[in-house]
Structure formats: structure tokens, C-alpha cells
Amino acid sequence: xxxQTHGGAALPEPSTDAGREALRxxxxxxxxxxxxxxxxxxxxxxxxxxxxxxxxxDARTALTALAPKVASVVVVTxxxxxxxxxxxxxxxxxxxEHLVVLGHYGAERxxxxxxxxxxxxxxxxxxxxxxxxxxxxxxxxxREDSWIEEKGRAVAVHTRRASDPAAxxxxxxTPLDALATRHxxxxxxxxxxxxxxxxxxxxxxxxxxxxRRYDARSVLYxxxxxxxxxxxxxxxxxxxxxxxxxxxxxxxxSTEVTELATRADLVVPGPPGVAALLTExxxxxxxxxxARLP
Numbered sequence: 001x002x003x004q005t006h007g008g009a010a011l012p013e014p015s016t017d018a019g020r021e022a023l024r025x026x027x028x029x030x031x032x033x034x035x036x037x038x039x040x041x042x043x044x045x046x047x048x049x050x051x052x053x054x055x056x057x058d059a060r061t062a063l064t065a066l067a068p069k070v071a072s073v074v075v076v077t078x079x080x081x082x083x084x085x086x087x088x089x090x091x092x093x094x095x096x097e098h099l100v101v102l103g104h105y106g107a108e109r110x111x112x113x114x115x116x117x118x119x120x121x122x123x124x125x126x127x128x129x130x131x132x133x134x135x136x137x138x139x140x141x142x143r144e145d146s147w148i149e150e151k152g153r154a155v156a157v158h159t160r161r162a163s164d165p166a167a168x169x170x171x172x173x174t175p176l177d178a179l180a181t182r183h184x185x186x187x188x189x190x191x192x193x194x195x196x197x198x199x200x201x202x203x204x205x206x207x208x209x210x211x212r213r214y215d216a217r218s219v220l221y222x223x224x225x226x227x228x229x230x231x232x233x234x235x236x237x238x239x240x241x242x243x244x245x246x247x248x249x250x251x252x253x254s255t256e257v258t259e260l261a262t263r264a265d266l267v268v269p270g271p272p273g274v275a276a277l278l279t280e281x282x283x284x285x286x287x288x289x290x291a292r293l294p
Contacts, residue, residue, distance in 0.1 A: 019265025041224035062278035064095035106206025125183030154197035204230030
């Protein structure tokens with residue numbers, strides 16, 4: 001992987017032709033570019049207790065510099081939108097007046113202009129699954145290995161605190177698949193977490209809709225986990241439709257999940273690497289976009 005220098009700093013160079021083309025497009029037409037970012041593992045470090053996650057300070061600084069120069073900056077996350085806003089400090093950060101947060105894989109939408117969350121009614125299967133989860137974990141002898149996170153429109157079971165997180169994760173996969181199926185949900189696996197959520201919405205669907213809203217010609221998407229694969233696929237479709245649109249796939253690298261790295265145009269070292277990439281990119285973009293929230 002090469003670098004492009006600018007004022008003594010280095011901008012990482014994508015390893016693929018499609019990625020290099022996309023980076024050129026971003027720099028030439030930032031006003032037609034959407035920058036889309038996962039939250040946990042991309043803007044924020046993965047931590048044992050998800051409630052302790054916070055956006056990397058350099059990430060907030062980078063977004064403040066970048067947001068006025070592109071058509072849109074959007075955070076696409078499995079968390080509730082309001083939680084991502086709070087943990088990211090996005091409503092307290094000057095310069096992010098046009099940020100959008102798509103929570104629960106796009107089922108919720110928050111924007112910094114109205115500061116309100118738009119969302120449909122919760123799926124009844126989430127509450128039903130949450131009520132059953134303690135007994136399911138007790139029957140498996142995994143209550144002490146697991147931590148249940150209530151997410152409003154989803155429920156997640158984390159195994160990172162277990163003495164053997166991978167073994168606990170594997171032991172829970174089939175029983176939680178069965179529980180989700182009984183209540184009309186699906187299971188989204190992640191980094192030592194299994195999330196039960198309604199079907200029909202994923203990060204790819206959410207990202208595609210957002211790109212249409214802004215009539216984007218280029219997109220940069222950065223993620224780190226299995227839940228980001230649908231967004232990667234959406235970017236691949238976006239740039240392969242024959243209209244000249246481009247997309248840059250960025251992996252916030254980790255040793256826990258490698259699937260994204262094999263499909264990415266650019267791999268950076270975790271949230272600090274994402275923040276550094278966005279900072280250097282912002283330094284190379286001219287002017288200020290006239291784009292506003294649709």
C-alpha cells in the first residue's frame with residue numbers, strides 16, 4: 001500500500017484500481033461524495049462493556065473538518081440512533097450540523113438539523129425474545145458467560161466477558177437462531193456478540209437509500225465487523241452499475257474479524273487509523289460543500 005504526501009503528512013493509498021479511482025473522485029468532486037461510517041470498531045474502540053464505548057477524540061475532530069466539504073457524513077450503526085449520538089458526542093460537536101445517524105441498521109434516522117429520531121414502531125418479537133433470553137441462557141449454563149444488552153428495537157447477547165469468548169459465542173449461536181426464528185427475528189453475528197433484530201433492514205439497504213437521497217457519485221464506507229458486509233456489497237453494486245459512480249471500501253482492521261479486510265480497497269489500523277485517514281482526506285479537499293440535508 002502506497003501513500004500520497006501532503007504538507008509532510010501521508011494519505012494512505014488504496015491497494016485496488018477501484019479504490020484508487022474512488023479516492024480520485026472523492027478529491028475531485030467532494031460535493032457529490034457521501035462519507036459513511038460504522039460506529040463501534042470504526043469510530044470507537046471495541047470495549048468489554050458496550051456502554052463504555054465513545055468516539056475516538058481524533059475521529060470527532062476529523063469529522064468536523066470533513067463534514068463541511070462533502071455532500072454528507074452519515075454514521076450507520078446497529079446501535080439505537082440516540083445512543084450513537086450520545087456516545088459519539090455528535091450533538092455536542094460544532095461543525096457537524098448536517099450529520100445523519102442511521103441507527104438500528106437504518107430503521108432509525110437522526111439528523112443534526114432537527115435533532116429528532118424518526119422510526120417505526122418496534123417489532124413485537126424483540127420484547128418476546130428479551131423475556132425468554134434469561135431462561136434460554138440458564139438452560140445452556142451460559143448465564144454467567146453472557147451479558148444481555150437491551151437495544152429497544154433489538155436485543156444483543158455479548159460473550160466478550162466470558163473466560164473463553166469464542167466458545168461461549170459458538171455455544172449460543174444455534175439456540176439463539178432458534179429463539180429468533182420463533183419470534184420472527186434474525187440473528188446478526190458480530191465481534192463476540194449475537195444480535196436478535198427484525199429482518200428487512202441492514203446497513204446495505206440503509207446506505208443505498210442514503211446515497212439516493214443525496215444523488216451521490218462517490219462514497220467512502222468504513223467498517224470493521226460482519227454487520228458491515230451488506231454495506232460493502234452495496235458499495236460494490238453502486239460502483240459496478242455502469243454509470244461511472246465510484247466507491248472506496250475501508251476496513252478498520254482488527255485480528256478478530258478478517259472478512260472485511262479481504263474485500264476492502266484500504267485497510268487501516270482500527271479507529272485511530274480511520275480518524276487519521278479522514279483527517280488527511282479533509283486536508284486535501286477544497287472549499288466547502290453547498291449540500292444540505294434533504
